[in-house]
Amino acid sequence: MPMPRRIRSAGVVIVRRYKDREVLFLVLRAFGYWDFPKGLVEAEEEETETAKREAAEEAGLHDLKFSWGDCFIDTEAYGRDRKIARYFIAETRKSEIKLPISAELGRPEHDEWRWATLEEAQELFKPRLIRVLLWADQVIRDVGTGDRSS
Helix, strand or coil: CCCCCCCEEEEEEEEEEECCCEEEEEEEEECCEEECCEEECCCCCCHHHHHHHHHHHHHCCCCCECCCCCCCEECCCECCCCEEEEEEEEECCCCCCCCCECCCCCCECCCEEEEECHHHHHHHCCHHHHHHHHHHHHHHHHHCCCCCCC
């Protein structure tokens, strides 16, 4: 019997620099769970395109800069359908987030957002996302805080 095709989603760990030093992570809450913007990869869509689309749809962000290239991390399979989520890292300069109204739902997809330090995000996330968070933090520390345009 063939293995069922796994449902894939893609998302983005969005960061911004606070006072040009500390890195803050954008976290979103829906149904009592905190996450990064993410969603299902649509047919014929590249995973990076999904990540950008989801950031726009869920957090209203269109200015993302993928300062760390196309590096990513996959989660282990989770949920009833054993979905796998792939996360990239991007930076924004925006500090205020306006959660857009979903045309399908008639309300924002998320109930709350916040900029969190590494420690604050660790307190909010489930282990599956703590692994993603720690990976992103390590990449940022190893490569730098992005925006190397100067």
